[in-house]
Amino acid sequence: MALNLDDIRVLFERHGNLAYSGEPVTQLEHALQSGALAEQEGASDELVAAAFLHDLGHLLNRQGDTPSARGVDDLHQYFALPFLRAVLPEAVLEPIRLHVDAKRCLCAIDHSYFNCLSVDSVRSLELQGGVFSPEEAQAFLSKPYAPDALRVRKWDDRAKVKSRKTPDIEHFLGVVERVMERYVPA
Numbered sequence: 001m002a003l004n005l006d007d008i009r010v011l012f013e014r015h016g017n018l019a020y021s022g023e024p025v026t027q028l029e030h031a032l033q034s035g036a037l038a039e040q041e042g043a044s045d046e047l048v049a050a051a052f053l054h055d056l057g058h059l060l061n062r063q064g065d066t067p068s069a070r071g072v073d074d075l076h077q078y079f080a081l082p083f084l085r086a087v088l089p090e091a092v093l094e095p096i097r098l099h100v101d102a103k104r105c106l107c108a109i110d111h112s113y114f115n116c117l118s119v120d121s122v123r124s125l126e127l128q129g130g131v132f133s134p135e136e137a138q139a140f141l142s143k144p145y146a147p148d149a150l151r152v153r154k155w156d157d158r159a160k161v162k163s164r165k166t167p168d169i170e171h172f173l174g175v176v177e178r179v180m181e182r183y184v185p186a
Helices: 005-015 027-040 045-053 056-060 090-109 119-127 134-141 146-158 169-182
Strands: none
Touching: 005 027, 005 056, 005 169, 027 045, 027 056, 027 146, 027 169, 045 090, 045 146, 045 169, 090 119, 090 134, 090 146
């Protein structure tokens, strides 16, 4: 079953107030901040939509507060994809799918990056397979949409600021709607 715009809105209305894994923001605040950071950097609508929706899997596969503290990797980067594939293009889906591996890659290629990760991001990194080897990092970097996934990852890391002002959910649902309207499945 594909999610439509109203379904996405309802997910955020019902579950967006959940804490974002030990961070000082909610799931909705994290999504809004990620989308706002993407917009501030002049990203395309597709990439803004990816930034806004990158953690939607947490809302679909709810594992409680801070599942990583209990040794659970909820595989959120994959969970939303079947629900979005019929309505959004690869330019949105692939950065979502790859944003966890982007963290693993950034830790391998930028030694200062690891020190910027939050406590929960470090904990989840181990559950997600740990830092890539040099070969794994190069293989990741050769994938289509890897540069976009790296951008989503960096916005994700910076989107954890308590009380940061952002546009509201309707603004970002409008971006997602524009992308949906342009998308014609193959």
